[in-house]
Amino acid sequence: MSKRPFITKVQAEEIIKKFPTPFHIYDEKAIRENARKLYKAFAWNKGFREYFAVKATPNPTILKILKEEGCGTDCSSYTELLMSKECGFKNPEIMFSSNDTPAEEFKYANEIGAIINLDDITHIETLEQACGIPETVCCRYNPGGKFAIATTIMDNPGDAKYGMTKEQIIEAYKILKAKGAKKFGIHSFLASNTVTNEYYPTLAKILFELAVEIKETVGVEISFINLSGGVGVPYTPDKEPNDILVIGEGVHKVFDEVLVPAGLGDVSIYTELGRFMLAPYGHLVTTAIHEKHTHKEYIGVDASAVNLIRPAMYGAYHHITVLGKEDAPADHTYDVTGSLCENNDKFAIDRPLPKIDMGDILVIHDAGAHGFSMGYNYNGRLKSAELLLREDGSVVEIRRAETVDDYFATLKGFWDIIK
Numbered sequence: 001m002s003k004r005p006f007i008t009k010v011q012a013e014e015i016i017k018k019f020p021t022p023f024h025i026y027d028e029k030a031i032r033e034n035a036r037k038l039y040k041a042f043a044w045n046k047g048f049r050e051y052f053a054v055k056a057t058p059n060p061t062i063l064k065i066l067k068e069e070g071c072g073t074d075c076s077s078y079t080e081l082l083m084s085k086e087c088g089f090k091n092p093e094i095m096f097s098s099n100d101t102p103a104e105e106f107k108y109a110n111e112i113g114a115i116i117n118l119d120d121i122t123h124i125e126t127l128e129q130a131c132g133i134p135e136t137v138c139c140r141y142n143p144g145g146k147f148a149i150a151t152t153i154m155d156n157p158g159d160a161k162y163g164m165t166k167e168q169i170i171e172a173y174k175i176l177k178a179k180g181a182k183k184f185g186i187h188s189f190l191a192s193n194t195v196t197n198e199y200y201p202t203l204a205k206i207l208f209e210l211a212v213e214i215k216e217t218v219g220v221e222i223s224f225i226n227l228s229g230g231v232g233v234p235y236t237p238d239k240e241p242n243d244i245l246v247i248g249e250g251v252h253k254v255f256d257e258v259l260v261p262a263g264l265g266d267v268s269i270y271t272e273l274g275r276f277m278l279a280p281y282g283h284l285v286t287t288a289i290h291e292k293h294t295h296k297e298y299i300g301v302d303a304s305a306v307n308l309i310r311p312a313m314y315g316a317y318h319h320i321t322v323l324g325k326e327d328a329p330a331d332h333t334y335d336v337t338g339s340l341c342e343n344n345d346k347f348a349i350d351r352p353l354p355k356i357d358m359g360d361i362l363v364i365h366d367a368g369a370h371g372f373s374m375g376y377n378y379n380g381r382l383k384s385a386e387l388l389l390r391e392d393g394s395v396v397e398i399r400r401a402e403t404v405d406d407y408f409a410t411l412k413g414f415w416d417i418i419k
Contacts, residue, residue, distance in 0.1 A: 002319075002326070003237050005283060005363040006030065007389065009323035012285060012361045015387065015395050021361070022286040022303035024372045025387040025395070026057075028065060030281040032391075035069035038273070041248025045255070047268025051095040053229055054080040056274025056369035057282070059386055061398040063087045066277070074272040075114065078105045085112050095226070095272065097140070097187060099162055103130040110134055117187050117226070121168045124175055138185035138226065139164060139172050141210060147190040149198045157190050166210070173220045185224040185270075186211060193232030193275060195239055200227055201250030204269075208258035215262065226270040227251070233279045235317050235366050242276070275369045282368020284308050284318075284384075288360045297334050299356045304338025305345045306381040308367050309374045312344040319365040320348055328354035336362070340379050372399075382407060 006027045007015070015025070035050070042048040051074040052066050058080060063073060064087055072093035073084040084094050091113025098105065099119040103126050109116050110131040117138040118124060127133065142163025146156050157163075164172060173184060186207050191199060204227060211222040234241050251269065259267055284307055290300030310316035320336060322328070330352035338345040347364055356362075375383045386399035408414045 003321065003365050004326065005321050005323065005365070006281070007283065007285075007323075007363070009361060012323055012363075015285075016287075016361070019385055019387060019395075019397060021384075022284060022301070022307050023385040023387055023401070024307070024367060025283050025285060025389055026062065026278070026368055026398075027281040027389050029389075029391045031062070031065055031278065032069055034277060034281065035066060035071060038244055038248075038271070038277075039070055041244045042251070042269060042271075044248070044252050045269045047224065047266075049093075049268070049270050050277070051093075051226070051270055051272045052277055053272050053274030053369075054084065055373060057278045057371075058083060058373050059398055060087050061388055062278070063089075067093075071277075074274075075109075078102075078108055081105070081109055081112060081114060084114075091115075092136070095138075095270070097138075097226075097228070097272065101126070106130040115185065117185070118172065119162060119164075121164055121172045121175075124172060124179075128179065133176060133179040133181050135181060136183040136185070136223075137176055137181045138187050138224070139169050139176075141166070141169050141186055141188040141207065143188075143190070143206065149196060149202050162189060163187075169210075170214060170218060173214055173218050177218065177220055183223045184220050185226055186214075186222055187226040187228055189228035189230055189272075191230050194230050195232050195234050195242060197243055197246045197250060199230055200247045201254050203227055203230070204251045205254045205258060208254060208264075211264060211267065212258065212262040215264065222264065222267055224268040224270055226272060228272045229274055229276070231271075231273055231276045233275055233366060235319065237319055241280075244276075278368040279366045279370070280368060282366070282371060284364040284367040284371060286362050286364065288356050288358055288362060291356070291358065296350075297332065299334045299336050301336060301338060301347070301362060303347070303364070303384070304340045304381055305342070306338070306340065306375055306378060307384050308347070308364060308371050309376070310370060311347050312342065313374075318347060318367065320351065320353060321363040321365065322354050322356055323361040323363060325354040325360070330354055332356070340381065342378070377402075377407060380407060 094114035096109040097117040140163040286301040286303035292298035305312040336348040382402035385401040
């Protein structure tokens, strides 16, 4: 099995004439189709909304595309809140899910009407002092322990810094109700990048049962339940992708089993997807510029971990296609490397690939989320451009590449010092 790029070698060669590699490019048509499929999967819930995780791909053009498809935004910082506001998102289209939050960010989130999701019971006091308790407020739940589906451990919430214990969250709702809050939500994130149709339904059952308990013990009726993110994508070509229609129906089944009999059939379901919404629909495109034959076979490219840090940071797998050689036998074994002075600056290790010649264009797949956004400037390397492949086949630049002037802009008086 293999992944196929959404651009051809001919298209890439034309794009590179105007926008040199490396660059990220996103597929507008596929992004829209995926968003529509998500909404179809949850059409049974009249209040459903996807709050796209801005941290995954913080580009205004992408946000506006998703806004046109009915999505809101999930923000974790002032900058993301500001970007959302300037892109036209407004109450109740912004969710502020942050942790260790500065008081001024709570204040700004409240000013623009964002739904504030409290990560800890102690944040109630911080929020109240910053801006008062809003009528709508959400609390983040962490059940602790290990999170498993059947006999498979998916993640370890007990080690995660996010969320409140059950005792804390119940107490938080009591306090918030006493302080004047009128509309309440529950939020939780228990596992990252799951490739199973069972994750959301399993998480939903935990949160739905918690909502019933809160209603019975506190007298607070939950208005919305935010399943957060965690629905992932298959980075390796041998895995089957999640079926969002099956996932949506699985949540629907649990909804009818748990919430409806408890008189909570009007609860809205929210999601905060990032990777699922964008990762497969973005490529990092780079050019082979060096080859090295020592203890191993190396192909050096003009991208580096500055452009996509996941392989260096996590050892994450990203599939690589050599454009024009999609069907050629993968009869060579390479480490595909960038130029940083770090030995972990590798996009692939011992990867079977077709023979790579200098000047070949490589597509690194599934870079549409947590790709550009996690970039940095080690070695003074500059961040690359972001491009959009429009539905009509045209390509537009939606973020220019950084320049040396950008890099030095924060160094007060730098050019005067060196002259």
